Structures are given as structure tokens and as C-alpha cells.
Amino acid sequence: MAGGVKGHRSPRYQIALSVTYRTAPKGTAPPLEGSGRTRNLSDTGGCLELMERLVPGTPLSLVFFGEGENVTLPAQVIWVGHPRRPSGGTMHGVTFLQLTQEQREAIQGLIRSRGRLRSRAARVPAALPTECRLLGITGEPILGWTGDLSWEGCSVLLPDRFPVGTLMEVTLTTPRGDVSAKATVVWVDPLERVQTRHLTRHGVRFAQVSWTREHALDLVLDRISAAVPEESQGK
Numbered sequence: 141m142a143g144g145v146k147g148h149r150s151p152r153y154q155i156a157l158s159v160t161y162r163t164a165p166k167g168t169a170p171p172l173e174g175s176g177r178t179r180n181l182s183d184t185g186g187c188l189e190l191m192e193r194l195v196p197g198t199p200l201s202l203v204f205f206g207e208g209e210n211v212t213l214p215a216q217v218i219w220v221g222h223p224r225r226p227s228g229g230t231m232h233g234v235t236f237l238q239l240t241q242e243q244r245e246a247i248q249g250l251i252r253s254r255g256r257l258r259s260r261a262a263r264v265p266a267a268l269p270t271e272c273r274l275l276g277i278t279g280e281p282i283l284g285w286t287g288d289l290s291w292e293g294c295s296v297l298l299p300d301r302f303p304v305g306t307l308m309e310v311t312l313t314t315p316r317g318d319v320s321a322k323a324t325v326v327w328v329d330p331l332e333r334v335q336t337r338h339l340t341r342h343g344v345r346f347a348q349v350s351w352t353r354e355h356a357l358d359l360v361l362d363r364i365s366a367a368v369p370e371e372s373q374g375k
Contacts, residue, residue, distance in 0.1 A: 152180040153251050157204050164199040183248050185235040193230045206250045263288040269313040270296050293345040301340040314360045322347040
């Protein structure tokens with residue numbers, strides 16, 4: 141049975157997945173490629189937040205990044221909304237087209253395994269090189285490593301100790317490129333731990349990450365989370 145305009149009758153599940161797309165234009169127009177994330181999905185369609193604004197009726201080839209195996213599906217844009225915020229992505233409603241039985245089983249399996257919205261505060265272990273610059277102060281960056289990571293913040297191990305409330309710009313080096321964000325120190329390890337580690341662990345909360353950089357962070361977290369058992373992800 142093919143997905144189509146009746147997709148709204150299928151139950152939708154909140155699910156946050158990275159997705160890439162490639163348009164299939166008619167004639168000699170070149171295809172467009174881009175990426176985004178899902179907001180909800182069913183076995184007939186869903187809502188995607190994409191960085192580029194597409195035109196209703198645009199045919200797409202979508203690739204959803206799940207645990208283990210990616211799922212590739214044909215789809216078509218059926219509605220386009222407003223940007224989530226001025227610098228953010230645009231919501232797109234899509235319907236899946238002429239799915240094979242194998243494709244339908246693949247998307248249903250993806251929904252069963254990931255069909256809930258992961259908390260943006262959930263931390264996953266991640267050792268990424270980090271540069272920190274104190275806001276309003278010139279000088280060399282302070283080099284360190286992350287201990288864990290979420291969409292909202294991270295822990296960073298630094299050679300210096302900074303008090304709660306310190307404002308800094310944190311730059312994470314990830315396989316998807318550097319991700320920078322202004323951040324505030326919200327907790328610091330007790331002094332007795334510094335003597336054995338030679339590095340001080342700080343908890344920082346991101347102020348705001350641009351949508352492009354947030355999406356890069358989203359892709360990294362999706363791949364890290366897929367390799368980490370759920371019970372080991374801190375809250």
C-alpha cells in the first residue's frame with residue numbers, strides 16, 4: 141500500500157532523527173541536497189525541520205539515520221510552514237510515495253525503536269577536543285576536553301578553575317565540524333578532586349547555538365547516542 145495524501149490518518153510519533161534529502165526535479169534543473177531533522181513520523185509521512193525552504197509538490201529522496209541501518213524513502217512535500225525562529229529551520233510536511241513492503245517495514249521498525257522524543261538535557265559520554273575563550277577577555281584559548289554532551293550543554297575538563305557564572309565561548313571539535321556556542325559555567329568540581337585529576341571539570345550550559353551549528357551537534361549526538369546504551373545516558 142502506498143503512502144499518500146491520506147497519511148494524516150496514521151498515528152504520528154514524536155521522534156528526533158537526523159535526515160538528509162535530495163530533490164528529484166523535472167527537466168534539466170539540478171537536484172538540491174540538504175539536511176534537517178524529524179519532528180514526528182508515521183508510516184505514511186511526517187514533519188521535517190529543514191534548513192532550506194522547499195516548494196510544496198517537490199519530490200524527494202529521504203535518508204533517515206537510525207540505529208545500525210539507514211532508511212531511504214521516496215517522498216513529496218505537501219505543505220511548508222514558517223521558520224521555527226528567525227535563524228531557524230522551516231517545517232515541512234511530507235508524504236511517502238509508493239513504498240515497497242521492505243521500505244514500509246523499515247520505517248515501522250525505526251518508529252518502534254526510536255518513537256519517542258529524547259530529552260534535550262540527556263547527557264551522553266563524549267570526549268571531544270574543546271577550546272574555551274572567556275568573554276570580554278583577549279588571550280589564547282583554554283584547551284580541554286568534553287566529558288559528556290547534550291543539546292543543552294556539556295561538561296568540560298580544563299587546566300584552570302573558573303567560578304560558577306563565568307561566561308565563555310565554547311568551541312567543540314566534532315567529526316561534523318566545529319560547533320561554537322556562548323555558555324555559562326553552572327557547576328564546578330570540588331577542589332579535592334583537582335589534586336588527583338590535574339584538570340577541573342566544569343558544567344556549562346549553552347546560551348544559544350545557531351540553527352546550522354545546532355544541526356551539526358544534532359548529527360553528532362545521534363551517532364554517539366546510537367553507540368551508547370540508554371541506561372548510561374545521564375539526565
